[in-house]
Amino acid sequence: MNVLVVGGAGYIGSHCVRQLIAAGHRPVVLDNLVFGHRAAVAKEIPLYDVNLGDEAAVGAILEKEKIEVVMHFAAYAFVGESVAQPLKYYFNNVSATLHLLNVMLAKGVKKFVFSSTCATYGIPEKMPIVEGSPQAPINPYGQTKLDIENALKSVAHATGLSFAAFRYFNAAGASEDGVIGEDHNPETHLIPLAIAAAQGKAPALKIFGTDYPTPDGTCLRDYVHVDDLARAHIAVFEKLSTPGASLFFNLGTGTPTSVREVIAAVEKASGLKVPFTEAPRRAGDPPALYADSTKAKTELGWKIKFTTIQPIVDTAWKWHASRPNGYKA
Template structure:
């Protein structure tokens, strides 16, 4: 019997491209859907079936599932910029929530038994404690977080109604690049702090803006839990193995359980790069909580996830190396 495919939505994007490489490395058969709004076709390996289109197009997705038996979906395709979600909420509910509903309906109709969903720490909003645990209240403070939480609710309801299981992985701040230099953050005008900082260090930007230094944190800037993109891809492989073993649906944080402030990150980028670029202090952005740090024991225990790149300097070195490759 021919092994079935693992469908990677958004597989030409930053995280999705690393996932595709990880699947290939694990001997799986990835298949990629991407509308190339932010992704790059060139980053998808040539031997991986690729389909350009929108996961919200039921006819398009249905045809692919008719022709290529799918064992599981790893769903990344989404809009991810928090400030943009505040000014364009309908676009986020359309792309992140409504399109996911269409994709999930196709999955149910075609008997796809498993989904690994790209969720976010933004579902927690301003958490009551740090590190935040998976059973803590979900009170997102921006449309991005709400659009993702709605998909988690849909997944839970679908799993009650159909022979279907899921893993919702709540990412913290994803950063870095493939240590072998095969993929990285290539999106034009990306908003990720480490991406912007290494661009500033390499002279691709005229410096870096810090949005708010008046938060209730030790240095006044926001604190985040930065997770290496290759460790994140491994967490998805571990979640896939977990679901294949017939275990119940699960929600897990994916982070390192330690946080760095924006100013901490900037200092590490300056030290690793050897460049003292300009830093400009600006006012706060809408929708940014002061601190988000993951409790990660569930992922380590239930999924047997073991991070390999839990080091901010390593994350920065890999991001710098990729940015230099981009030229």
């Protein structure tokens, strides 16, 4: 199928582009390159530097490229920034997405795959998190994702749009061949921060909270390899043939990993020590967050290749070691 990958030059989007090709599809990328990297997309793949709010330009792309499915990865995703600049997040994550949906419907494109987040659950009372767990976001980032989930349900009911919303846990790792990987500015994710500290490119890693009710006192999180995420998005395509399909899936391994375990995995992959300091807990950090992804496995036949933290970190190290300056190298 002809697939428009919105945000396809970003971290998850660029990995999805490669997985689409491997699965026999034809990806087309739309990315304004605010956070994406042109070098993350192979030169032979069409890339349009367009803003989602420009409905005329987006509509022309949908027609020219004969797009059948749209995949949306173009949200802003810095939690702290969303608290400080909520309007920025509502304009980009909500308003721009509504423009995209509006032009899709106008052009008769009615299959949509949405990158959502476990942040829609807020601080859950029970683990693991299932799709039916209460959704109560604690920051504007999570709220904007939930707003689009709710909008999608209404639009699907009214128009026959078919969609799947994937609630990610902690996307991590890099392509196995080391060609593309994680290059954010600023970087907020634990694994690349730990690698940068080990390389001496960043200050000592801060462990926020060492007195949680967890096996080693540090927070537990669910790290899922970025290629495993991408494969789930492609597996859902056949489910979108039913008009009005409204699908929600958690994507995680279901295996929680502590901050100290991530540090140990980085040290094993790199052969370097990760310098760190211990700091007080951060407000709003729950002791543990991990997924029950049974639904994706059962309904989509989703199979997780990277089931533990070490191979995930190994791919991340391969990327960062070979590209110490990211895509600028």
